[in-house]
Amino acid sequence: MFAVIKTGGKQYRVVPDDVLEVGKIEGEVGSIVQLNEVLVLGGDTPVLGVPTVAGASVAVEVLDHKRGPKVIAFKKRRRKNSRRKRGYRDEITVLRISEILTDNAKPTKGPRPKKEKVAKEAAE
Numbered sequence: 001m002f003a004v005i006k007t008g009g010k011q012y013r014v015v016p017d018d019v020l021e022v023g024k025i026e027g028e029v030g031s032i033v034q035l036n037e038v039l040v041l042g043g044d045t046p047v048l049g050v051p052t053v054a055g056a057s058v059a060v061e062v063l064d065h066k067r068g069p070k071v072i073a074f075k076k077r078r079r080k081n082s083r084r085k086r087g088y089r090d091e092i093t094v095l096r097i098s099e100i101l102t103d104n105a106k107p108t109k110g111p112r113p114k115k116e117k118v119a120k121e122a123a124e
Contacts, residue, residue, distance in 0.1 A: 003100045004040040005058050011039065014058065014097045024091035027062040030111045032098065034059055041102065056100075059107035064094040 002015045008023030027033040038056040041047040049056075068090040075084040098109045 002042040
């Protein structure tokens with residue numbers, strides 16, 4: 001089963017356990033957030049929303065908040081000694097799709113436990 005969701009003015013086709021980067025959304029790292037703008041539910045019998053599918057949502061786990069790559073806008077007017085340099089970095093949230101829900105269901109899965117790092121023992 002897949003879903004097409006809309007967040008941050010963009011549309012994403014998602015399946016469970018996908019990891020994707022979207023524009024910043026509210027939520028603490030490690031928490032479960034529901035995205036309610038589901039445009040299409042796919043599977044054996046696809047359901048198209050008008051404009052969204054009623055009662056459908058996607059539960060996602062917030063993995064990280066970070067900043068995207070720097071975009072530089074540089075303008076120069078030749079022979080006038082006029083230059084303008086501006087930089088911009090977008091705020092990004094990294095999400096993992098935990099489950100696709102229908103019929104106003106609540107998320108059943110919680111956040112995944114973090115793997116503990118195992119210290120490597122020195123070879124004797």
